[in-house]
């Protein structure tokens with residue numbers, strides 16, 4: 375007993391990160407600024423405890439300016455069909471363009 379505490383801590387942090395992202399999602403409509411702040415808090419937590427932000431949440435904010443990305447509001451999503459299918463997400467706050475593979479298989483890793 376006691377030795378497994380570290381692992382438990384990380385789990386708690388992970389839970390807090392996902393809670394912050396769901397809050398971010400929820401408040402965006404009323405206050406995009408608050409929702410950006412939740413993203414920042416989640417990132418700070420991840421960095422402090424060396425917990426990786428899950429890929430699904432990483433796609434919800436801009437890699438460059440960390441704005442919460444809401445499709446059609448703070449981001450624009452396009453599919454590129456040449457060769458490999460990719461999802462192109464452009465951040466409307468800073469103009470940064472992020473590309474993700476379209477296949478779902480990568481999510482497992």
Ligand SMILES: [Zn+2]
Pocket residue numbers: 436437438439440441465466467468469470
């Ligand atoms: Zn941006």
